[in-house]
Each structure stands twice: as structure tokens, then as C-alpha cells.
Amino acid sequence: MTATKGQRRLLVTGAASGIGRAVCEAAAIQKWAVVGVDQNALELDRVASATGAATIVSDVTDEESVELAVDHASELLGGLPDALVTAAGVYDVKNADETSLNDFIRVLTINTAGSFLFARTLVSRLRQPGPDPMGCSIVFLSSIAARRGEGSEPAVSYCASKGAVEAMTRQLAVEWAPYGVRVNAVSPGVIQTPMLRLMDDPDSGNRYLQESVPLSRLGSAGEVASACLFLLDDSSAYITGAVVPVDGGASAQ
Amino acid sequence: MSGPGTDRVALVTGAARGLGLGIVGELLADGWRVCGADINPAVSGALLAMAADADPSATLAVVADVSTESGCADVVEKLWETFGRLDAVVNNAGVGGPSTSVHETDPVDFNQVIGVNLIGPFHMTRAAIPRIIEGGRGGAVVNIGSILGQSAEAGSGAYAASKAGLAQMGQAMALELAPHGIRVNTVAPGYMLTAMHEEYITDLATTSGLTYEEAVTSLRSSVPLGRHGTPEDVGHVVAWLLSSRASYVTGQTIPVNGGILLT
Numbered sequence: 001m002t003a004t005k006g007q008r009r010l011l012v013t014g015a016a017s018g019i020g021r022a023v024c025e026a027a028a029i030q031k032w033a034v035v036g037v038d039q040n041a042l043e044l045d046r047v048a049s050a051t052g053a054a055t056i057v058s059d060v061t062d063e064e065s066v067e068l069a070v071d072h073a074s075e076l077l078g079g080l081p082d083a084l085v086t087a088a089g090v091y092d093v094k095n096a097d098e099t100s101l102n103d104f105i106r107v108l109t110i111n112t113a114g115s116f117l118f119a120r121t122l123v124s125r126l127r128q129p130g131p132d133p134m135g136c137s138i139v140f141l142s143s144i145a146a147r148r149g150e151g152s153e154p155a156v157s158y159c160a161s162k163g164a165v166e167a168m169t170r171q172l173a174v175e176w177a178p179y180g181v182r183v184n185a186v187s188p189g190v191i192q193t194p195m196l197r198l199m200d201d202p203d204s205g206n207r208y209l210q211e212s213v214p215l216s217r218l219g220s221a222g223e224v225a226s227a228c229l230f231l232l233d234d235s236s237a238y239i240t241g242a243v244v245p246v247d248g249g250a251s252a253q
Numbered sequence: 254m255s256g257p258g259t260d261r262v263a264l265v266t267g268a269a270r271g272l273g274l275g276i277v278g279e280l281l282a283d284g285w286r287v288c289g290a291d292i293n294p295a296v297s298g299a300l301l302a303m304a305a306d307a308d309p310s311a312t313l314a315v316v317a318d319v320s321t322e323s324g325c326a327d328v329v330e331k332l333w334e335t336f337g338r339l340d341a342v343v344n345n346a347g348v349g350g351p352s353t354s355v356h357e358t359d360p361v362d363f364n365q366v367i368g369v370n371l372i373g374p375f376h377m378t379r380a381a382i383p384r385i386i387e388g389g390r391g392g393a394v395v396n397i398g399s400i401l402g403q404s405a406e407a408g409s410g411a412y413a414a415s416k417a418g419l420a421q422m423g424q425a426m427a428l429e430l431a432p433h434g435i436r437v438n439t440v441a442p443g444y445m446l447t448a449m450h451e452e453y454i455t456d457l458a459t460t461s462g463l464t465y466e467e468a469v470t471s472l473r474s475s476v477p478l479g480r481h482g483t484p485e486d487v488g489h490v491v492a493w494l495l496s497s498r499a500s501y502v503t504g505q506t507i508p509v510n511g512g513i514l515l516t
Contacts, residue, residue, distance in 0.1 A: 170515045173512050173515055174515050174516055177512055178479070182478075189501075214431035215434075215436075223501040226499070235493055237486055237489075238478065238482040238483075238486035238487075239510075240477060240512040241477070241512040241514075242508050244505070246501050247501065247502075248431075248501050248503065249431055251505070252424050252505065
């Protein structure tokens with residue numbers, strides 16, 4: 001898995017399923033060296049055999065576990081990652097007035113603090129004095145839920161966690177630009193992943209797609225992964241602090 | 254040559270220099286065939302030079318005033334005669350305009366900025382979009398907006414209004430054209446190394462009593478990434494938005510500004 005000279009070194013969290021897995025697949029096609037992180041060792045193994053990615057089982061909410069994961073990833077890749085996608089996340093559909101403090105904090109901890117921990121650990125390692133200072137590009141996963149309320153599928157903790165991810169994207173982009181670190185977010189709409197609840201009732205799901213998504217279809221995890229790779233590579237060299245919606249136009253209406 | 258744009262045809266306005274020429278270069282590199290339009294006759298030579306390494310039959314230069322209905326119709330007609338298909342439009346042609354306060358701006362100057370930057374893309378949409386719909390293969394439009402279309406500053410009234418208007422027109426088009434599989438997005442550049450921006454720096458230096466170099470340094474220090482953008486920076490993003498890699502992205506404004514609006 002050790003990267004060859006000039007090869008991109010990518011660390012992906014939430015790599016065992018959905019968007020994280022699709023990012024591993026897309027990067028493998030581009031011949032990037034990839035390490036996937038997830039809690040689910042069994043599914044992670046499947047991603048490894050399908051994509052050739054190296055894997056690390058880790059808990060994104062545990063500071064020590066994250067630091068060990070970043071250091072282990074650097075060993076596997078033959079150098080610190082120069083690209084990070086934090087796709088680990090949970091979606092807790094629940095009425096707001098029935099959401100406990102523990103429910104709320106759990107989602108914020110995984111979705112927001114987990115993304116922060118990986119980004120901070122990576123950038124603090126990059127900042128350590130060395131002969132060859134390098135930058136990196138970071139992509140966080142936001143959601144259309146950061147900007148839109150939703151009556152039929154309430155998830156206040158998720159909305160808050162993704163709104164915080166967007167604010168964090170802007171702050172870290174400014175703070176880390178002098179280090180050559182770009183920080184952006186992708187904001188998916190309704191995407192065909194295991195997290196999707198919309199199509200549990202196919203009739204109401206299809207009605208939603210016709211009424212609320214201009215392109216009238218679900219997005220694929222691969223389409224979100226394409227946007228992640230665009231923001232990681234040099235095609236987006238002058239973009240930082242941006243949130244790129246990948247939602248079939250849902251946020252445009 | 255194979256790439257995301259193979260066999261497909263894109264129309265780029267304002268193609269003789271600056272961002273437009275940079276966009277042409279990236280699209281050619283991606284395998285597109287490109288029609289470049291400009292009021293400046295230098296567009297022919299510029300496109301030929303840009304296509305040096307590519308198949309010369311992959312480009313068509315048309316000298317036309319794309320702020321007019323007849324100019325836009327003429328470009329689309331010539332493009333159709335040559336290529337017989339159209340898949341993408343990049344509305345890039347634009348002018349900088351006056352740096353006066355709105356209440357002191359000559360109506361002729363105001364109208365000229367709106368005419369080129371907003372009404373031109375309107376005419377081009379009417380001329381070009383029916384051809385893309387006719388093709389039945391879907392397509393994509395990118396409008397070149399500006400940071401000033403997202404956040405105005407004193408002395409930018411006409412330009413800011415034209416670019417904000419263009420972004421909103423693009424959002425409406427995205428909703429209208431989604432059923433035809435045509436995606437519409439805006440790219441909003443920040444400070445770019447182009448002739449138009451050099452005029453802006455010269456104005457800034459004059460009004461603030463700085464030398465040209467001091468004005469450049471002052472502008473760069475306001476950009477988190479610490480540099481000006483290049484036509485290639487914008488060209489890469491346009492090429493991405495026009496490609497199938499952005500197949501679920503529509504109705505959006507993508508900022509290409511080094512983070513300047515964050516602080």
C-alpha cells in the first residue's frame with residue numbers, strides 16, 4: 001500500500017459503507033494509495049478486498065484511537081496522508097422533543113467532533129518540523145440538512161452536527177490556508193446509501209423525488225465521491241472554505 | 254484522445270483572452286470540441302494557438318457581439334454548421350464597468366455592463382438551449398459569475414448587480430432545464446490574473462494612493478490562500494462542472510476565490 005513518489009495518499013473515515021466506501025473505490029481507480037478507517041471490521045475487509053485499500057479499525061470519537069489511526073495510516077502509506085475525507089457519520093431520526101441530551105451529544109460527537117479530531121491530528125502532524133513541509137486537502141461531509149428543515153424525517157441532532165461541520169469548514173480553511181491546507185465540504189442531498197431512510201416507503205419517496213429534487217432521482221454514492229475527489233485534487237487548487245452541494249438541485253429550489 | 258468530453262461540443266463566449274481562453278484550454282485537454290466566440294477578432298489566433306497540440310478541427314472561432322440577439326444567433330448558427338451538435342455553453346463574456354458610486358453612474362455605463370454581463374447570457378440562452386434540448390442527450394451550462402455577485406463593495410454596483418443577476422438567472426434555468434437533463438451552475442471567481450483584474454488594480458491604486466505593486470500585495474494579503482487565481486484554476490472547475498463527474502450538481506454557485514469571502 002505504500003505510496004510511490006507523486007502518488008496521492010488518502011485517509012477515509014467511514015470507509016466501510018456508503019459514501020466513504022465510494023470514495024475508496026473512486027480513489028483506487030485514480031491509483032491513489034488509500035487507507036480506510038471504520039469501526040466495522042467485517043465490512044472494512046470487504047472494501048479492502050474490492051479496492052486494495054489498507055484498513056484500520058478505529059473509533060472516531062476517541063482521541064487516542066484517532067491519533068493512533070493517523071500514525072498507523074502514515075506507516076501504511078509511507079508518509080502522512082495528503083488527502084482526508086471524513087465520511088464517518090450517523091443519522092438519528094427522532095422528534096426533537098423526544099431527543100435526549102445523550103442522543104444529541106452522540107451525533108455531534110461522531111459527525112462533528114470525529115471529523116475535527118481527524119483533521120486536527122493530521123494537520124498537527126503536518127506542522128511538525130521536518131525537511132519537507134507539505135500541505136494537504138481535507139473534505140468534510142455536510143448535508144442538505146445543514147440548511148434545510150425537514151418535517152417528515154426529523155433529525156435535529158444531525159442538522160446541528162452538519163451545520164457545525166460547515167462553520168468548522170470555513171474556520172479551518174482560514175486558519176490553515178497559510179500551511180497549504182485546503183478545507184472544503186461536500187453537501188449531499190438524497191443519496192442511495194445504507195443511511196438513506198427516504199425510500200423506506202417507496203411511494204412517498206418517489207413523490208419526494210418528483211417534488212423536491214429537480215433532477216428527479218436519487219444521487220449515487222459515486223457521484224458524491226466524484227465531488228470529493230475533485231475537491232481533493234489540484235483541479236480545485238483555488239477553492240477553500242467552500243461547501244459544494246451534490247443534491248440534484250434540491251437546495252436550488 | 255479520450256476524455257470526459259469526447260465528441261461533445263462546448264460553446265465558450267469571451268474566448269479571446271483571460272478566463273475564457275483558459276476555459277477553452279481545459280476543455281480541449283478534456284477532449285471537447287470547442288466553439289469560441291468573441292467580439293475581439295484575436296479570438297481566431299488565440300484558439301488556434303490553444304489548439305496547437307490538439308486536432309485543429311476541434312475548434313471554431315466566431316467573431317460576434319454576444320451581447321446582442323443577432324450576435325448570439327449568428328454564433329449558434331455557425332457552430333451548428335460546423336459541428337452539428339451542441340452539449341454545453343459557458344457564458345463567460347463580460348466587462349468590468351465603472352467604479353463610480355451608483356448615484357453618480359452614467360446610465361449608459363450602467364446599461365452597458367448589464368447588457369454584456371446579463372442580457373448577453375439571456376440572448377445566448379435563447380439561441381443555444383433549444384439546440385441542446387433538440388439533441389436529447391442533456392447537457393450543461395456554466396455561467397461565470399463573480400465574488401462581487403455574492404458580496405458587493407462600494408463602486409461595484411453595476412458589475413455586482415449584473416453578476417448577482419446572472420447567478421439568479423442560472424438558478425432559475427437549473428430548475429427549468431432539469432427535466433431535460435441540462436444542468437446549470439455558476440462559477441464565481443475571486444481575484445484573477447486577467448486583464449480585467451489589472452484594470453481593477455490600477456483603479457484601486459489610484460483611489461488609495463498606492464503603487465500598482467503595493468495594491469497587488471494588499472489584495473493578495475486579503476486572500477487566505479495568499480495568491481491570485483489563474484485562468485487554469487477557473488478552467489479546471491468549469492471542466493469538472495461540464496463533465497459527467499458533476500452529474501448530480503445543478504443550480505449551485507461554486508466559489509473559486511482562494512477563500513476570500515470567509516473572513
